[in-house]
Amino acid sequence: MKAPKYSIIPKPQRYDTVDASFTVTSETQVLCVPEFVEAGKFLTDYLKTKANASDGAIKFNKDSSVPNEGYTLRIYGDGVVITASDSAGAFYGAVTLKIMLMQSKKESGKATLLGADIYDYPRFSYRGGMIDESRHFFGAETIKQTLDNMALLKLNKFHWHLSDDQGYRIESEVYPLLNSVGSKRKYEHLNGKNLPLSKICKHESEESEYFHYYTKDEIREIVSYAKRLHIDIIPEIDLPGHTSCMIAAYPELICGGEACEVVTENGIFKNVLCPGKESTYKFVENLLSEVTELFPYEYFHIGGDEAQLGHKVWKNDCPDCKRSMEENGVKTAAELQSVFMNRINAFLKSKGKTCIAWNDGMTDLTDSGIVCHYWILRNPLWVNKESKKRKFILSPVTNFYFDMSYSHMPLKKTYKFNESKFGITNDSSVLGVEFETWTEWITDRETLEFSIYPRMFALAEIAWTKEKYKNFKDFYKRLDFFKLYMKSKNINYSRLEKKKLGIKNVSCYHLGVKGNEYKYNETLKD
Numbered sequence: 322m323k324a325p326k327y328s329i330i331p332k333p334q335r336y337d338t339v340d341a342s343f344t345v346t347s348e349t350q351v352l353c354v355p356e357f358v359e360a361g362k363f364l365t366d367y368l369k370t371k372a373n374a375s376d377g378a379i380k381f382n383k384d385s386s387v388p389n390e391g392y393t394l395r396i397y398g399d400g401v402v403i404t405a406s407d408s409a410g411a412f413y414g415a416v417t418l419k420i421m422l423m424q425s426k427k428e429s430g431k432a433t434l435l436g437a438d439i440y441d442y443p444r445f446s447y448r449g450g451m452i453d454e455s456r457h458f459f460g461a462e463t464i465k466q467t468l469d470n471m472a473l474l475k476l477n478k479f480h481w482h483l484s485d486d487q488g489y490r491i492e493s494e495v496y497p498l499l500n501s502v503g504s505k506r507k508y509e510h511l512n513g514k515n516l517p518l519s520k521i522c523k524h525e526s527e528e529s530e531y532f533h534y535y536t537k538d539e540i541r542e543i544v545s546y547a548k549r550l551h552i553d554i555i556p557e558i559d560l561p562g563h564t565s566c567m568i569a570a571y572p573e574l575i576c577g578g579e580a581c582e583v584v585t586e587n588g589i590f591k592n593v594l595c596p597g598k599e600s601t602y603k604f605v606e607n608l609l610s611e612v613t614e615l616f617p618y619e620y621f622h623i624g625g626d627e628a629q630l631g632h633k634v635w636k637n638d639c640p641d642c643k644r645s646m647e648e649n650g651v652k653t654a655a656e657l658q659s660v661f662m663n664r665i666n667a668f669l670k671s672k673g674k675t676c677i678a679w680n681d682g683m684t685d686l687t688d689s690g691i692v693c694h695y696w697i698l699r700n701p702l703w704v705n706k707e708s709k710k711r712k713f714i715l716s717p718v719t720n721f722y723f724d725m726s727y728s729h730m731p732l733k734k735t736y737k738f739n740e741s742k743f744g745i746t747n748d749s750s751v752l753g754v755e756f757e758t759w760t761e762w763i764t765d766r767e768t769l770e771f772s773i774y775p776r777m778f779a780l781a782e783i784a785w786t787k788e789k790y791k792n793f794k795d796f797y798k799r800l801d802f803f804k805l806y807m808k809s810k811n812i813n814y815s816r817l818e819k820k821k822l823g824i825k826n827v828s829c830y831h832l833g834v835k836g837n838e839y840k841y842n843e844t845l846k847d
């Protein structure tokens with residue numbers, strides 16, 4: 322009979338069982354080549370072992386033939402050997418071993434590991450997740466817990482949506498009004514008055530002021546926390562649309578310079594930056610210089626989505642924008658947006674950054690160096706054409722928008738994602754995949770967790786495991802262990818996916834405050 326396998330998500334590319342076992346005790350040594358010391362520490366923090374001599378050991382070795390971020394993990398009778406070519410690979414080997422230890426039989430301070438021979442490496446280099454903290458703010462503790470769970474699933478990019486109509490969430494010394502005006506809004510809630518969901522949204526303090534931002538020190542602390550987990554943090558400053566928070570603070574940024582307030586509702590607004598004025602570029606460049614100092618990584622998200630209401634003003638009413646269109650030889654406002662995005666891109670490129678922008682803000686003029694963040698579905702021909710010249714991050718609204726209710730996007734739907742359906746025929750144009758958690762309707766940590774888990778496990782397997790090794794039934798079985806893990810951590814994961822949902826209100830599009838679905842779920846048993 323074959324030895325049982327441990328439940329590992331994402332599924333390793335190759336996992337063979339070995340007829341052996343190795344017992345880890347409090348005296349088992351963890352031996353590392355110098356550059357893998359961090360990975361070793363990740364394990365010893367968990368094991369709390371003392372470095373005394375003993376019969377066997379957990380060893381970290383370097384071998385440059387192992388693929389980037391990959392590892393081999395061998396558990397035999399005489400010990401454990403993890404081999405990697407880089408520190409990320411050593412870390413992921415340690416993560417897999419930790420998951421195995423969590424599942425192993427423990428007796429009087431000893432854990433018995435079953436023999437294994439694993440060869441593993443990621444399918445995509447970009448394995449991401451996004452949380453929107455402009456609409457609602459969750460704070461450092463929630464973000465760190467999300468990062469811990471992302472690391473356990475070998476996700477490596479945290480996209481942090483820190484600026485939108487409803488609030489600017491980074492301390493700014495260059496433009497302090499972005500905090501004293503732009504980080505505040507009148508009401509705590511976002512009003513979903515145009516959607517039936519408003520009926521199930523209850524808000525406690527209608528008249529209180531909602532005022533939050535991260536100080537630079539707090540951001541640095543989170544960035545360094547994430548670094549230890551091999552997660553890059555990618556900030557998003559959404560431009561030129563979704564900028565009411567900036568315009569409320571500095572009205573000269575909008576065409577015509579008319580003052581507005583920080584938005585308290587959900588939607589698309591005509592408050593967008595004026596790309597016809599030189600002063601707008603000066604503002605954006607000063608601001609991005611300040612933000613890039615906090616985030617040392619390659620990628621920077623510049624948004625670009627849903628600026629269409631502002632486009633009308635650019636084209637019809639603003640003399641500066643009209644002049645700029647003429648000077649740049651463009652005919653449409655969408656093309657003027659490309660001129661704007663390209664200039665921001667050139668600026669950030671000079672700082673060593675690669676820009677990411679949402680696909681609905683792109684035209685044929687958009688610089689091919691800007692990574693396309695594909696969310697809103699376009700025809701496959703467009704995708705196919707674009708994928709020949711630029712890189713993609715895939716976050717289709719149909720599979721990876723975790724603020725969608727489980728009735729619209731059950732776990733299986735997320736898991737069944739296949740990029741060929743979207744017109745991608747060339748894997749090399751895909752940097753990777755990312756889940757999105759927009760928070761117009763998610764006001765508290767409990768609902769945030771409900772939205773993210775367990776769909777994040779499905780996303781992780783898509784990001785890491787080759788398509789041909791994916792299998793929903795098998796995945797669902799492996800998820801059992803992680804449900805226990807989430808329970809032990811008091812994570813409010815959704816139990817809904819197991820039953821046929823039978824959600825009555827099909828127009829319930831997003832999750833509400835403590836979600837309508839969550840209440841429904843409470844009567845379900847595992």
Ligand SMILES: [Zn+2]
Nearest residue numbers: 576595639642
């Ligand atoms: Zn203008």
